[in-house]
Amino acid sequence: MEYDVVIVGGGPAGLSAAIRLKQLAAERGKEVSVCVLEKGSEIGAHILSGAVMDPIALNELFPNWKELGAPLNTPVTEDQVLFLTETKAYRTPNFMVPKALTNHGNYVISLGNVVRWLGQQAEALGVEIFPGFAAAEVLYNDDGSVKGVATGNMGVNREGQPTDAFQLGMELHAKYTLFAEGSRGHLGKQLIAKYDLNKGKDPQTYGIGIKELWEIDPAKHQPGLVIHSAGWPLDNDTYGGSFLYHLENNQVAVGFVVGLAYRNPYLSPYEEFQRYKTHPAIRTFFEGGKRISYGARAITAGGLQSLPKLVFPGGALIGCDAGFLNVSRIKGSHAAIKTGMLAADSAFAALSENRQGDELVSYPASFEQSWLHEELHVARNFKPWMSKGLMLGTIMTGIDQIVFRGKAPWTLHHQHADHECLQTADQFKPIAYPKPDGKLTFDRLSSVFISNTNHAEDQPVHLTLKNQDVPVDVNLARFAGPEQRYCPAGVYEFVKTEEGKDRLQINAQNCVHCKTCDIKDPSQNIVWVTPEGGGGPNYPNM
Secondary structure, eight states: OEEEEEEEOOSHHHHHHHHHHHHHHHHHTOOOOEEEEEOSSSTTTTOOOOOEEOTHHHHHHOTTTTTTTOSOOEEOOEEEEEEEOSSOEEEOOGGGSOGGGOOTTOEEOOHHHHHHHHHHHHHHTTOEEEETOOEEEEEEOTTSOEEEEEEOOEEEOTTSOEEEEEEOOOEEEEEEEEEOOOTTOHHHHHHHHHTTTTTTSOOOOEEEEEEEEEEOOGGGOOTTEEEEEEETTSOTTSOEEEEEEEOSTTEEEEEEEEETTOOOTTOOHHHHHHHHTTSHHHHHHHTTOEEEEEEEEEEEOOOGGGOOOOEETTEEEOGGGTTOOBTTTTBOHHHHHHHHHHHHHHHHHHHHTTOOSSOOTHHHHHHHTSHHHHHHHHTTTHHHHHTTOHHHHHHHHHIIIIISTTOOSOOOOOOSOHHHHOOOGGGSOOOOOOOOOSSSSOOHHHHHHTTTOBOOTTSOOSEEESOTTHIIIIIIHHHSOTHHHHOTTOOEEEEEOTTSOEEEEEOGGGOOOOOHHHHHOTTOOEEEOOOSTTOBOOOSOO
16 A cells, blocks of 8 residues: 555554644645554553643644543643652652743643544544554665555464464555554664664663552542652652542542663562552542552653654654653653654655655654754753652752753763663562552552453563573563563463473563563563554553
């Protein structure tokens, strides 16, 4: 199938790019064919975010979004920033809260529902959207430029043989292909390596965000209340923190982010999140409530210093596939929308000049002139400072953001990729996490159940190992098998064989596509590849 532009990923970046292309075509009286591939079973199925949304980019894409019914229904009414010890919560005075953490004019949203709305707008403009189709492979022209993508074959069994349900994958060819797969995109990772897009850049760094959606007692519900915390249960040397957002309909989104540069192999981000909910200042919101959804997703958090080159012959990276999240604001959806629009502007200009397959150089140039670049420049030192410990990081970020207003004369750099930061188990003691009570805290399998995750049982395992011996011989022997703790879905288990030897069991059916294993595996031996389209989580309103 031939298109002018193929977009891989139906999230905020991909859909905004598609919409912008169609808007420009309508304004100029031109025809532009645009296709969006989405690996989730429907648009929004794999979308997971906090989320508090800054509408700045949406205002540019749809100035009349309110009239069009965009689901931004709950304006932020109050910000609280807490520092937690094990038993106490200390609220940061408003004058000491950096501007990045003030949310006046923003909205508490379900990003999944906003993306579903964007999908409706895109289809109304004539964008072809194919949910349930995973882009599994990048196609190249003879000159090395990107030709498009191929979707994976469907109906293949565990051994790679066709079944009765077999469907051959499709090739989608385009003049330009935009990659909007979200954090640690499977194809984006390949493109960065092939075209050396991260040459001269800091190593990218990530977090894992784990989230639950609750329905709480109406008497405790305060629509628009936004609470962020740092401190307990993490130690001073581990970057992370929580969010707690009151949406409409007595719903609360609660989540926990742990930077994946953590050192202790015994740490479990999932268990830290469960422990956080037991804090006296936090648990009160949830007592008498009901948990209704669960999910997890990696977050690309390196900022401006880690941003790869955005373009290559025949295509571009947009949104979190590149890494435009502003980690100091805990916001990325506005950046995803903006970069999708900027790439669309560049692609449309190229098509208008009858170009194809070259580099869209006006996209990175326009990004550098945009309000988004200025915003990320102000935030550039946040993550490097916070990696130096909570206390020093907080003080220095305060100086950077409040005293210098983000215009400090220095730029800090990330030295190591996250997987390089994990230290061997002999340097730490195991962490004794409390058992779940089934009311406030839960085990992983009951959590995965309410993420509606499903994969065709007999399909090839999409969590692949470069070397089958490394999990036991290296990861278990030296790092106490960290994959059984960093995975928030219980995918990885070390079990005994009949001969009494250890082996790694991969429960791929549980995978929520968070990509943490691909990022944090200390040997970089686990490679996440796209499973059959339509598999994975089905998030209703995350």
